[in-house]
Amino acid sequence: MGIRFADDEMRAKFGIGAWLSSVSRVTFAGLGLLFVVMGGIGVVVPGWPATFFFILALWAFKRSNKRMETWLLTNRVTGPTLTDWDRNGSIKKRTKIVAITLLWVCMGSTLWLVSSTTVRVILPTIGAVVTVYILTRPTAPADSAKRGPRL
Numbered sequence: 001m002g003i004r005f006a007d008d009e010m011r012a013k014f015g016i017g018a019w020l021s022s023v024s025r026v027t028f029a030g031l032g033l034l035f036v037v038m039g040g041i042g043v044v045v046p047g048w049p050a051t052f053f054f055i056l057a058l059w060a061f062k063r064s065n066k067r068m069e070t071w072l073l074t075n076r077v078t079g080p081t082l083t084d085w086d087r088n089g090s091i092k093k094r095t096k097i098v099a100i101t102l103l104w105v106c107m108g109s110t111l112w113l114v115s116s117t118t119v120r121v122i123l124p125t126i127g128a129v130v131t132v133y134i135l136t137r138p139t140a141p142a143d144s145a146k147r148g149p150r151l
Contacts, residue, residue: 032060047106090140
């Protein structure tokens with residue numbers, strides 16, 4: 001539960017606020033790095049979601065490390081997609097098509113290889129939910145990445 005201080009003067013006197021702030025920044029930075037590694041794995045491993053982890057990394061770096069946030073938003077590979085997401089939660093039409101196509105190709109091949117009834121029910125349900133989620137996000141203009149990130 002932690003120590004509760006009656007006012008900001010007590011918090012400043014004991015330095016708890018600064019300590020918690022630095023601990024949370026380190027924690028968020030660590031999470032951001034973990035998510036970047038997981039996103040990097042997703043770039044090379046089929047079926048592993050790269051963009052999802054890069055979005056989580058951006059979220060963590062916004063709370064901890066401006067330099068890493070800027071790196072993600074200006075990166076040649078992740079920058080355009082993350083910039084669209086950061087601005088207004090939008091996804092380019094081409095990205096939506098690729099994501100949904102790859103989702104269902106991976107899902108279909110998994111269903112073809114697996115005989116478990118549970119998996120055959122759960123996977124298409126998850127796929128349908130993810131597809132609806134992607135389709136209901138705003139569509140970013142095709143030239144939106146040319147405008148650069150909002151830093």
